[in-house]
Structure formats: structure tokens, C-alpha cells
Amino acid sequence: MILIVDVCSDRLSYFEFVKPVEDIIKKARVNSVTSHFLSLNHRDISRAERVIICGTALKDFGYLESMEKFTWIKEVDKPVLGICAGMQILGKLYGCNLLERTKIGRYRVKIVRKNSLTSKDEFYSYFLNSKAVEPGEDFETLGESGNLRCMFGHKHKRFYGCLFHPEVLNPEIITNFVQQPTPNV
Amino acid sequence: MRVGVLFSGGKDSCLALQKSMNFHDVVCLVSLISESQESYMFHVPNIEVTGRQAEAVGLPIVQRRTKGKKERELEDLKKAIGKAKADFDLDGIVTGAVKSVYQSTRVQKICKRLDLWCFDPLWLKDEIELLKEVVQSGYEVIISGVFAFPLNQEFLGRKLDLDMIRKLERLKQEYGLSPAGEGGELETTVTDAPFFKRRLEILDYDVSYKDYSGVFRIKDVRLMHK
Numbered sequence A: 001m002i003l004i005v006d007v008c009s010d011r012l013s014y015f016e017f018v019k020p021v022e023d024i025i026k027k028a029r030v031n032s033v034t035s036h037f038l039s040l041n042h043r044d045i046s047r048a049e050r051v052i053i054c055g056t057a058l059k060d061f062g063y064l065e066s067m068e069k070f071t072w073i074k075e076v077d078k079p080v081l082g083i084c085a086g087m088q089i090l091g092k093l094y095g096c097n098l099l100e101r102t103k104i105g106r107y108r109v110k111i112v113r114k115n116s117l118t119s120k121d122e123f124y125s126y127f128l129n130s131k132a133v134e135p136g137e138d139f140e141t142l143g144e145s146g147n148l149r150c151m152f153g154h155k156h157k158r159f160y161g162c163l164f165h166p167e168v169l170n171p172e173i174i175t176n177f178v179q180q181p182t183p184n185v
Numbered sequence B: 001m002r003v004g005v006l007f008s009g010g011k012d013s014c015l016a017l018q019k020s021m022n023f024h025d026v027v028c029l030v031s032l033i034s035e036s037q038e039s040y041m042f043h044v045p046n047i048e049v050t051g052r053q054a055e056a057v058g059l060p061i062v063q064r065r066t067k068g069k070k071e072r073e074l075e076d077l078k079k080a081i082g083k084a085k086a087d088f089d090l091d092g093i094v095t096g097a098v099k100s101v102y103q104s105t106r107v108q109k110i111c112k113r114l115d116l117w118c119f120d121p122l123w124l125k126d127e128i129e130l131l132k133e134v135v136q137s138g139y140e141v142i143i144s145g146v147f148a149f150p151l152n153q154e155f156l157g158r159k160l161d162l163d164m165i166r167k168l169e170r171l172k173q174e175y176g177l178s179p180a181g182e183g184g185e186l187e188t189t190v191t192d193a194p195f196f197k198r199r200l201e202i203l204d205y206d207v208s209y210k211d212y213s214g215v216f217r218i219k220d221v222r223l224m225h226k
Helices: A011-017 A019-027 A042-047 A062-070 A085-093 A171-179 B011-021 B047-057 B072-088 B101-113 B127-136 B162-175
Strands: A002-006 A032-036 A050-053 A080-083 A097-111 A122-134 A139-145 A148-154 A159-162 B002-006 B025-034 B061-066 B092-094 B117-119 B140-146 B186-192 B198-210 B213-225
Touching: A002 A019, A002 A042, A011 A019, A011 B011, A011 B117, A019 A032, A019 A171, A032 A042, A050 A085, A050 A171, A062 A085, A080 A085, A085 A097, A085 A122, A085 A148, A085 A159, A097 A148, A097 B101, A122 A148, A122 B101, A139 A159, B002 B011, B002 B072, B011 B025, B011 B092, B011 B127, B011 B186, B025 B047, B025 B072, B047 B061, B047 B186, B047 B198, B047 B213, B061 B072, B072 B101, B092 B101, B101 B117, B127 B162, B186 B213
Parallel strands: A002 A032, A002 A050, A050 A080, A080 A159, B002 B025, B002 B092, B025 B061, B092 B117
Antiparallel strands: A097 A122, A097 A139, A139 A148, A148 A159, B140 B186, B140 B213, B186 B198, B198 B213
């Protein structure tokens, strides 16, 4: 079972940032449950095999004001994929700096370190962010877009972040994350 | 939150409007009236009818004409959204974008520059699900433009119902046609929906068509009590 974490402050944003991820997982015939980060319960966390933290609207930073609601992530031994805001949350949990970087639209991503989220060396992806993450010492960069480090992985835990929105142009990244039988990426 | 909805009068913008009404205070509609039949951004057939649709819904509408030239129309859109923000004290904009990264990128950038929230409640929605939701919610929708093979004159003015959805689904399988017209293959006009206070009755129209490209142009409508 996949736990999808909704971080949208505004309920209308669910349809744009969470529902598409749910649809990709459903199409892959994998069970999932969605919880908003403010109402997440321990049962959902303990039942989950993997966790996806979705993105939210460009003007929404409510999740950064409630970082104490995400400390459970550091305690779980499960693969976690953070998308955009989700990547920022993973970074913040490990003390990474957030940078003011706006990138909106379709841009090329170059894979700089092989990983099992994608088999491609380069691809186009859709960006919608006004902040980026400086990976810091706990993470290694997996992908770049221009000089923006847009994909990272934790050096010791199975935590991955995509600053872009794979649900738009790269659904295989989400499918790969939820379907891989072996958790080592 | 006070929001304005980018409104073309077609099924997508109407469904986006209905969804936003469930969560926010929709205070106006915003329409760009493109003079180009090949607008990159905006729905063209019957865009002139949006004023009457706004009356039917009971919302004010901010309209602005644009030549429909590629990036110039974005400046016009920014001006229209800026005016709506100033006149109606908007916090955000809602669009009916479903698949177009081109459209979504540009509206997101405009909203960022104007410090507005941007919502795309239909984003990446399955096209058949979208069409069924429209029909099953009680919308009255006609096909008002066809722009791709094998959509011919017979589709123009036809009502969107479950039979038509099945037909469009078959065309998707046979020809790869986007059933909801997300690649610009077809356009629609909504004449009634659950949130319309009055419905539109078409009094006069004409049809122009050639080589799988045609428009059902509404020339005159009246608003009817429901």
C-alpha cells in the first residue's frame, strides 16, 4: 500500500497536485491511501510500504510553516518520494537550504547519477516551483536542469526528491517508484 | 478566497467553474475574445456568447479583445487578469486546463507576476471521465467546432451525450483523436449547467465547414427561465 501525502493548504489544489498521482498509481494497479499531512494518523504510516509526498500550488507554503508535522518521515524505514514541495520537505528535514528559484514550464532534465526511478539519460519534465533545494551533505544529486539540481536521493535512506512534477510528463517515475520489487534505488 | 475563472464558455471552463464554486467565492469570469481562428491559447467558436453565458450564470465578466498572435495574446490575457484582480479584488484565478503544458505554463507565469493563486482543477483528468462528468452532471453542451479528421460537418451542433461520448471514444481508438478535444480537435459551447440560473436557447446560427474544419456559430440566443 502506498501512502500519498497531500500537503495542499487549499482543497481546490488537491485536484491538480494529488489526484493525478492517485490516478497513475491506480492505473499501475497498486493500492494507495491519501491523507492530508495535518490529519495523518499512525495507522496509515505503519501500513504503508512506500510514501509519496505530493506538490502544491506555487503560492502555497503552508507546509513549511508546519514542519513538525513531518518529523515522522525521519523515523520510518520506507522508501519516500517527494515531489516539488515534497522534495523541499525532505530537504528541510535534513537541514538543507531552500533557495528562491522560480522555474515554470517544460524543461530538459539530465540524469547525472544512474538510479532506478528512470532508465533515461535525459528527458523533458514540467516544473512549477518558486523554491529549490540545495542538497547538502545527506543527499546526492541525481538529476539537473540547467544549473538547477532537480532530483536527489538520500545517501543512506531510500528517500528521493523530484523538484519537477513527474505526474505531468514522466508518469513512469511514479510507476517505477511504486512498482519496484527491490527498494534499493 | 475570491477567485475569477478564465471562461471560454466551453465544457472545460464550465466544469472548472463549478468545481471552484464548491470551495471558493467565484466573483467574476474573464474572457479573451480572440480575432484569430488559430489562437494558441483561447477557445474561439462562440466566444462572443460568453457575455450571455455570464448573464445566465449570474456573474460579471471581464472581456478583452486580442488579435490572437502567439505571445501578444498573453500580454492581453495579463491585462485582462490584472483588470479583474483590480476590479474584483481577486486572490486567485481558476482555469479549465486539462493537458496543455503550453497553456498552463503561461497562465501560471502570469499569476506569479500578478501575485495570484492559480488553480487548474481539471489538470490531467482522464478525458472520458471528464466528458461523462459533464453529461452526468446535467450540462447541455453542443459541439461548436471541429478541426481534425474524421470529425465532419455532422458533428457540428450535435449535443454531447453518452452516445456521442462512445462515438468519440471509438474515434480515439481508431484515429488517436483526443475525445475531449484537448489537442484542439473539437470545441464545445455550454448552453445550460446546474449552476446556470437561466439556460440559453439558440435562436439563430450558421455553419461553415470545409475539409474537416468547421464552426457552428451562434448568431442569436435568448435566456430562458429554468
